Structures are given as structure tokens and as C-alpha cells.
Amino acid sequence: MSKHISAFDTGNLRKTVLDMAFAGSTVHIGCAFSIIELLAVLYRQHLRYPDNDPAAPDRDFLILSKGHGVMAQYACMRELGWLPEEAFSAYFADGSDLKGLSDSRIRGLEVTSGSLGHGLSVGVGMALGAKIKGTDQKTYVIVGDGEINEGPIWEGAMFAAHHQLENFMVIVDENGYQAMGPTKEVIGLGSIRAKFESFGFLAHTIDGHNEAEIDNAIHELWADPSRQPRALIARTVKGKGVSFMEHNNIWHYTRLTAETHTHAVAEVMGDRL
Amino acid sequence: MREAFSTALIQLAQQDPRVILLTGDHGYALFDEFRRVCPNQYINAGIAEQNMVGMAAGLARTGFRPVVYGLSAFIPVRVLEQIKLDVAHDRLPVIFIGDGAGFVYSHLGTSHQSTEDIACARAIPNLQIYSPADAFEMTMCMQAAYQAHASAYLRMGKSDRGLVHAAVPEASSGELLQLKQGKPGALSFIATGSMVRTAMDIASASYADASVWSAPFIKPAEIAQVAAICRNGGPLVTMEEHSIHGGLGSMIAEIASEHCPVRILRIGVKDRFSEHCGTYDYLLKEHGLDRTSIEKQLAEFLSRAA
Numbered sequence: 084m085s086k087h088i089s090a091f092d093t094g095n096l097r098k099t100v101l102d103m104a105f106a107g108s109t110v111h112i113g114c115a116f117s118i119i120e121l122l123a124v125l126y127r128q129h130l131r132y133p134d135n136d137p138a139a140p141d142r143d144f145l146i147l148s149k150g151h152g153v154m155a156q157y158a159c160m161r162e163l164g165w166l167p168e169e170a171f172s173a174y175f176a177d178g179s180d181l182k183g184l185s186d187s188r189i190r191g192l193e194v195t196s197g198s199l200g201h202g203l204s205v206g207v208g209m210a211l212g213a214k215i216k217g218t219d220q221k222t223y224v225i226v227g228d229g230e231i232n233e234g235p236i237w238e239g240a241m242f243a244a245h246h247q248l249e250n251f252m253v254i255v256d257e258n259g260y261q262a263m264g265p266t267k268e269v270i271g272l273g274s275i276r277a278k279f280e281s282f283g284f285l286a287h288t289i290d291g292h293n294e295a296e297i298d299n300a301i302h303e304l305w306a307d308p309s310r311q312p313r314a315l316i317a318r319t320v321k322g323k324g325v326s327f328m329e330h331n332n333i334w335h336y337t338r339l340t341a342e343t344h345t346h347a348v349a350e351v352m353g354d355r356l
Numbered sequence: 357m358r359e360a361f362s363t364a365l366i367q368l369a370q371q372d373p374r375v376i377l378l379t380g381d382h383g384y385a386l387f388d389e390f391r392r393v394c395p396n397q398y399i400n401a402g403i404a405e406q407n408m409v410g411m412a413a414g415l416a417r418t419g420f421r422p423v424v425y426g427l428s429a430f431i432p433v434r435v436l437e438q439i440k441l442d443v444a445h446d447r448l449p450v451i452f453i454g455d456g457a458g459f460v461y462s463h464l465g466t467s468h469q470s471t472e473d474i475a476c477a478r479a480i481p482n483l484q485i486y487s488p489a490d491a492f493e494m495t496m497c498m499q500a501a502y503q504a505h506a507s508a509y510l511r512m513g514k515s516d517r518g519l520v521h522a523a524v525p526e527a528s529s530g531e532l533l534q535l536k537q538g539k540p541g542a543l544s545f546i547a548t549g550s551m552v553r554t555a556m557d558i559a560s561a562s563y564a565d566a567s568v569w570s571a572p573f574i575k576p577a578e579i580a581q582v583a584a585i586c587r588n589g590g591p592l593v594t595m596e597e598h599s600i601h602g603g604l605g606s607m608i609a610e611i612a613s614e615h616c617p618v619r620i621l622r623i624g625v626k627d628r629f630s631e632h633c634g635t636y637d638y639l640l641k642e643h644g645l646d647r648t649s650i651e652k653q654l655a656e657f658l659s660r661a662a
Contacts, residue, residue, distance in 0.1 A: 140419075187445065187446050188446070193417070194413075194442070195441050195442075195445050195446075196441075198437060198441055200406075201410055201437075201438065201441060201442055202410075203410070204406065204407040204408075204409070204410020204411050204413075204414070204438075204442075205410045205411070205413045205414040205417070205442055206414060207407070207410070207411050207414060208410060208411030208412060208413060208414020208415045208416075208417070208418070209414035209415075209417055209418050210414070211411060211414065211415060212414060212415045212417070212418030212419065212420055213418060215376075215420075216418070216419070234406065235404070235406040235407050235410060235438075238402075238404035238406060238407035239404075239407045239410065239411070241402070241404070242401060242402065242404065242407055242411065245402075
């Protein structure tokens, strides 16, 4: 594996997503692109997988509760060597394993998600388990801003704060869109940060596409001596990286053609092609 | 039966520190002893059942053996999707206890009455279902559910209908337990939970030749055994404090229709909610589940013999 690939280059990750989506003639590109930098920083700089084992008992836990963005996670897992190459070229082929939503039977994916509002509670349980056992494992749960319409998100938030799960971090992918339109037109969320703070979280807001900012914020959140659970509110762009996809919710549902695939790959790879 | 549950739970928690009890702010007096003996294995997750089940999945994934307690109107019905997706999908070893099943909360109305829980749970792959009839079956079911290391739903209904066993039965998973021997070609009663005692009473009083079986294991079912009972030649009557759709009666009828069709009378809740409130015995009568109503239905069924 070349150094270039193992660095979780975000252009390369986006190309993997585009190639998968084109091969499988599938959707959900926009919501995968909004979390590319978040995942790259987590996998490269924060998540601990001893011996590069996705099932290591003492690993950190990453839960992609917004399972619709799973292609971004597949792209990172490819760089870790956790998935065979044919899984990508044959995405969505009959009898294949990688689904359009996160499935816990794939090593490296902790939960089966896509029905929204589940992953945060599972993550709270994992953080609670780690705390009871006295390990230093961290749990990260990535939720979508649309997803936080779901009630169990707030049930879990209350529990995490009450039980002082300082080993737990929720990362909100605030791309401003949900399936049918802008969040502010569907269920206005107001200040997501203020909501989590009022639930007892220590919260930071960052540009979710600025890798240095993401890295610093995660370090700062963990470094704080408070016993609160952590919340990282990442302001992101749905479809980030491809001009005709950015802020265009149609890419929640649209399939790539040979032409749009070529154009999109050219944009994400720039002069590296 | 509730005491047997509490005792079994405390035993499991004492012998295995991975056992953690989660309750959705229910079980006030029931857990007094557990909290005294195992205070560090008790979590009140608050009035937030969906989160509680998701957390139980997370705890199971980190090596714990969660026991999730709630009223059966909420556990499993309210949290069915969490059970399906977060727990059963990966066969996580979580035991769900649904208390107050059937019409236990007879005065509280539809929200607290639970007659569709078995049907909901049966359709979920990998999920075992237990429905004990008395304190002895409860002890057996708790041990079996723990040893199975599987996702399991244990239904706890009306708990003071009297014993049907003299000791903790020894049975393999799925087995129907014979309480009364019958004659070839005679009627067979198959009942579960609170209705087993009633089945015994009716059979002992009026059907001397009939056999009586208790079904503490709803899923997985011992298909060969059910088929053998069908081959006995007589009609069957199933009895449950649950809807006639999707519960024990459905399960028996499904197996019979494939292996050895016989006439089956399904005694249960006939696709309706309670109209009125009253004592437990009043509600049984409203739904035709009291002894007199059942005897009448049974006599009519037998008089319509094929």
C-alpha cells in the first residue's frame, strides 16, 4: 500500500465513493461526501485499532448512525485493507456483501444503521460498557442533522450526560439537508450546539471539511477535564467536492452516468489524475 | 412467579458479573432485593425504552449480558425495531423481560394491556420467546435464556394463577411439557402462561381423557413434538392470554397444517381491544377467557365435530 493511499487523501476517498456509486448504480453520494474529512481525520489520527484489527476487543468504537453515508466509510476501510478490491468493483452485484446502508456483519462496521436514531444509543451503551470495565476506549457516533429529528437521539443524550460518559463523542454532520429538503424547511433545528449543551454536553462547532480544525477540536474536546459527554458540531456541505453536487439535494437520490462520473472524478482528483 | 424471577435474576447476576439489569423506570418493589445485593449491576435507564434497548445492544457488544425489563406493552412492542436491528440481527445475548403481559393491568386500559407481543416477537429472526406458566417454569426459562446466549424475549403474565408443576421441570429448549396424560384420539390442550392453570382445571373437571401440555417455549418450537401430538388423532385446543393472531395458537396451527392437519380451536383474544375496565377476572370474562366462557366455546367446537 503506497504512502499516498494510506494517508486517507480526501480526493482519493471521494473517487472511491464515486467509482462505487457508479459501479453499483446507486445513490446517497451527497451524504457520503459531507463526512469524508471527518472520517479521514478520525481514521488517520484518532481511532485506535490495535494490529489494524477492526474487531480488536480494545479498539475505539466508531458508529456511523447515519448509515446512508456508508460509502465514505467503505472508502476508508479500503485504505486500511479491511475490504477486498472486488467488493468495490462489484458493489451491489447479486450476492455481494457491502450494502447501501451500514451492516454490522461487515467487519469494521459496528452497527446496522439506516433506520435513523439507533446508533447513538448503541454507542452510549458501548461507552457505558467501557466505563464500567475501566478501559480508555473512546466511542464516536456520527449522526446526521436530519437524523436528530429522531427522539431516541435525545433519550441517549440525556442518559450520557446523567451518567457522565466523558468517553463518548457525538459528531453531528450538519450539512443542512435531509431527504426531502433543507432541514430548516422540514424541522428547523435552531442551534444544534446549544441543544447539546443544554443536554449537558461539552460542545465545539467547526468547519467539517477543514481537517486541521477537526483534528484540533477532537483533541481539545478530549483534553478537557470535564466529565461531560462531548459533541462536535461539524458544519458541512452535502455533496462536498463536486461543484454540481454541492448544496444540491438531488444527489441524495441521483445516479451517476458515465459523463457525470467522469466529470465528478476529474473534480475530486484535480491534477492527480 | 415474580419472586422466582427476582431470585433467578439475582443468582445469575451473582454468578456472572457481566449480567446487568436495565429497567425503564419500572419494577419498583420487584428489584429491591436485586438493588441491595447487586447495586452495581442495576441501571434505571429512565422512561426511554428505545434508548434503553439500544444501550443494551452496546453493552452486549462490549461483553455484558444485559437483562432489559419493562412492561410487555413497551418491551417488546414499543421497541420492536431496536430489538430487530440493534439486538436480534446479530444474535446479541440480551434477555428482554416483558412484565404484566395480557390483562394484568386490567384497570389501566389499552396502553398497558399487551396481547400482541408474542405475534410481534415471533416474526423477528433469531429471537427466542419464553412464556412461563408458574414459578417453576420461570426459573427454568431464566436459566434456559441465560444459557442459550441468545436474544430472547421472556413474557411474564398474570403470576398468581397457581402452580402447574411440583418442581423445576427439566426440558430441552422448544419442548412442550406434558402436565396430564391423555388417551389416543382424545382432545389435547396446549396452553401457555396464565392459561395453563385454566386448561388443567377444565381438563381435570370435564375431559378426563384429554392430555394437557404447557408451552413455555414459543420459539423455537419443537416441530416434531407438535406434529406427534397432532397425530394422536384428537382435536386440539390452544389457550393463551394473547391474540389468536400470531401467538401460540397460530404457531400450533401452522405446524399442524403442514405436518398433520387436525381441527384446532384457538382460545385467545379475538382481534379486539378491551371495551371496559375492571378486575382481571372481569376482563378475562369480557374477552371470553374465563373458565366458563372457554368451556362453552369448547363444547360448541366439539359439537361441530367434522
